[in-house]
Amino acid sequence: MRNGLIMTPGPTEVSERVRMAMAKPITNPDLDPGFFDFYDETCDKLKKILITRNDVLILNGEGILGLESAIASLIEPGDKVLCLANGVFGEGFGEFAELYGAEVVYLRKEYDDAFTVDDVKKFLAKNNGFKLATVVHCETPAGMINPIEEICPVLKEAGIITVVDAVSSIAGQKVMTDDWGIDIVLGGSQKCLSASPGLTFLSISKDAWKCMEERKTPVPGFYTNLLKWKQMWYKDRVFPYTQPVSDIYGLSEAADVVLEEGENIYIRHARIANAVRDTLKDAGFKIFPKEGAEANTVTAFYIPQGIDDEKFREHLWDKYNVMIAGSWGKLSGKVWRIGHMGENAREEKLFQFFRAFEKALLDFKYSLPIPIGKIFAEKI
Amino acid sequence: MRNGLIMTPGPTEVSERVRMAMAKPITNPDLDPGFFDFYDETCDKLKKILITRNDVLILNGEGILGLESAIASLIEPGDKVLCLANGVFGEGFGEFAELYGAEVVYLRKEYDDAFTVDDVKKFLAKNNGFKLATVVHCETPAGMINPIEEICPVLKEAGIITVVDAVSSIAGQKVMTDDWGIDIVLGGSQKCLSASPGLTFLSISKDAWKCMEERKTPVPGFYTNLLKWKQMWYKDRVFPYTQPVSDIYGLSEAADVVLEEGENIYIRHARIANAVRDTLKDAGFKIFPKEGAEANTVTAFYIPQGIDDEKFREHLWDKYNVMIAGSWGKLSGKVWRIGHMGENAREEKLFQFFRAFEKALLDFKYSLPIPIGKIFAEKI
CATH class of the missing domain: 3.90.1150.10 (Aspartate Aminotransferase, domain 1)
Structure with missing residues (x-):
């Protein structure tokens, strides 16, 4: 190489400052209470970037793990899901929902054209019964941005759980998670945050947690099961698996860089x-x-x-x-x-x-x- | 901290040499052919450590992802699985198989006692029809080692696919994957290899691939689906998701350290x-x-x-x-x-x-x- x-x-260049943070000696993340606090502090930094008071979790995997975890944890077979698809990622989001047994209804638009709030309003006037909707903020393969600031409040008002892929926008184009009524927004370490690839993170609203907790069937996996985090980490302060210490050192430093620039x-x-x-x-x-x-x-x-x-x-x-x-x-x-x-x-x-x-x-x-x-x- | x-x-101390390897500038792992070769070379180093000519894959996740991926990709609902359980990890292995719909039969022993080849032979004389067996090499919670060098050949001879958790033994106690007839052996970066936590790796035999390819039902997930690697990476040279470059830099260096010591x-x-x-x-x-x-x-x-x-x-x-x-x-x-x-x-x-x-x-x-x-x- x-x-x-x-x-x-993406992945973007990782600055020396962030790379050196990754190179620090590690601890035992399963047992060192100092690391528990550090994990919390890093999540708090991400909350500031996502402008949210919802819970934020960092998962040991690529962005697609964040997406699959949201889908796997929220969807039960037969759930009706609205998929806003005007790009490669939007279509893929729908396929993930189908993989987990959802009855997916696609609202489609050309790959070069963003959804408008009217598109969504018109659609919802004639269609209903959706448990959740998937939305892509930045369609990376097309260099296109959807106005989630207008779309998500409308979906939320209709009682639909909103799941937003903002992997390639977070820290590059503003995401106001709470103001816009986004239940789950997911990101990755390797895009605008400019940390090394390997981590994904999600913010999870109370409504999203409630939706998971009211499932009638178990989540069909462990590594993608967000409820394990709720039960083990939030309740018992035990991580579901050993945390990637060095990667989180890097992400924490990268979040500092972002917050310092403001x-x-x-x-x-x-x-x-x-x-x-x-x-x-x-x-x-x-x-x-x-x-x-x-x-x-x-x-x-x-x-x-x-x-x-x-x-x-x-x-x-x-x-x-x-x-x-x-x-x-x-x-x-x-x-x-x-x-x-x-x-x-x-x-x-x-x-x-x-x-x-x-x-x-x-x-x-x-x-x-x-x-x-x-x-x-x-x-x- | x-x-x-x-x-x-585990996680064990990560040497400065390995940490500095992690701190190198990164490339785009999805597009840089130099990285494709580097990934292959790192897998080749792991093959030497695992003493195998089988395929080896590195996955972006903790050891439990390797275990779940093996289970998710091999097991179909109703499959009969033999779980050798004489420890916390052995029992957990069985629970994963159950999560994926297997009919699990447990061969149990006290947590302080290793299985013998006679235990397995006696059991197999009276029980059959198993598609695969799960075995833990080192039961980390008990500091106990099972003699997989004797057990696995017997299981393999009985036509059973063997899946071995060797997370805390690889590079500390010898694992002769091919000689012992192990179809899938899985490890983690953060134990005897002394790289940072965050990666898991598996060796996959031809029989294991065949077993996955002959599934009648699709693998119920994406991130845990090893067949995606077969189709995308081995066939098309496209990674299923963006690779964690820095972590793999570290793992590669750590593998060098192990191989240099011999x-x-x-x-x-x-x-x-x-x-x-x-x-x-x-x-x-x-x-x-x-x-x-x-x-x-x-x-x-x-x-x-x-x-x-x-x-x-x-x-x-x-x-x-x-x-x-x-x-x-x-x-x-x-x-x-x-x-x-x-x-x-x-x-x-x-x-x-x-x-x-x-x-x-x-x-x-x-x-x-x-x-x-x-x-x-x-x-x-």
Whole structure:
């Protein structure tokens, strides 16, 4: 492996400060009361970032474990679930609900278009009986953001438990968990928080706990069972399994970095995202999501005709040491994605990317109408 | 939190060398082919430690995830499972099989007594129809080891898939996966390998894969579904989820440390374990497992009458900065446990423990017939 500029939409660069926190000597997390307090303190930091007074848990696994744990713990076979699907992740969320026996009703929209509050209101006027709804905040594969600040209150008002995947938005675009009525919001360590991949975290409302506790059937798993945390950790102060001490050291430090920056973190992400989009548009590229639906943490734009997706990205990495991402599902081969989240939402990194990008495009006989690196420097 | 001498049976001390490996800059594990190779190389190191040519996978989770993944992927509702239970972990293994719908038959023995090959042969002469058997190598809560080198070949010969929990023995007591006919053996990063907690790994035989592939019902989960790895990683070179880069850096380095020491690692663990047991016995303590059943990675011994388990351990930690463990389940309050695995199986650490132990016992008005620290120094 070699070091390079990784401008993919997560995992993001992990700063030396966070990496050094991970390198500290460890303790026995099952027995050291000092670690119990440290775990609580780290959860409290995440509560501040999520703007919530709900419980927050850190789980030893990737973001998908957080998602599966929410689904596995809430859903019983036959439950009616509303899945808001306007992207690869939204569709996947529904598949998880189906895996756990839910009767899933999909409200779908094109992958480049965000849901509006009217979409949801119109749908709910004609459909009901949903136990919970799944919503994706930032559709990473499409660089698109859904307005959960408008959608979730409407769902909550209709008595529906809301489960939001905010893995690639938390700490990049504001998530106001309590104000927006989000019952479970889940995140990952490796996106805007810029800690190393390996951890997921969730905030869990009283309504969500109640929903789990009123299950008629047991949760069909252990590692994904949030009720084990309720019974063992919250009640008896015993972790359901040995905690990943070093990873939590890193996450705690990364949360400090975020909290120290404060509100500016959202301004920084917006400023960088705007400059990236404007620069690309000036250079003739077409942004994938419709105007107003673009995320501030990742930009997806159409691959120019005649350029091979994989060959180009390989070349950019091999010759210029810069990595960007393609996409997944039906967006694969159609768009490129630049991650500008957390430690990667820095103007010097985007400048370095654009400089390498224009050279690599020239190598592919694709000449841009403008010097894209310089234009970015002007726009930022 | 404060640093101290953690002599519990895992997590063990993580050396600076391994911690510094964890602190290296990361890459994008989903897209960097260099990381794909690194993951393979790390699995190859684990294959050497497990003495196997079977596939080895590293999963992003604690040891219990490895165990649950094996159970979830192999078992279908109604399958007949033989559970060898002579300890807290053995019983728990059976509960996991029940959670996934197995019809579990328990072959039980006292918690201080290891299974013999005759126990198993006699049982199999009268019982059959088992799809798989669960076996615990080292019963950490009891400091007892089961002779899997004798048991597993007999089970395998009877056409039963063998699943072995060797979390607290691997790299401390030899596990010869292929020679002993073990279909799945699972381990954790935080025991004798002395990496940070957070990872589990499994070796999976062709018979085990075949058993999973011939399922009639789907695996009832995603994060625990080993077939996803077969389909996505082995076939398409796509990880089922973003890999925990830093943790795998650490595990890889820890595996190097183990392989560099070679055969001596098993001699070292045996030498330390013998000296610990002999010292305790000379001082009048009673070892929990019967003679010949004691593990070389952890020693469990009866708490002297009149001493409060928790108060004593708290005192040892608060005044002398040394942590030892109590136990779980019906052994709780009955035995103390000293971990001497991996980086903790070092004579100077055991010496430090014994010196603190004798002082702490004196504080509790319990005077030993011999100076236990000096005796250990003579025995080692």
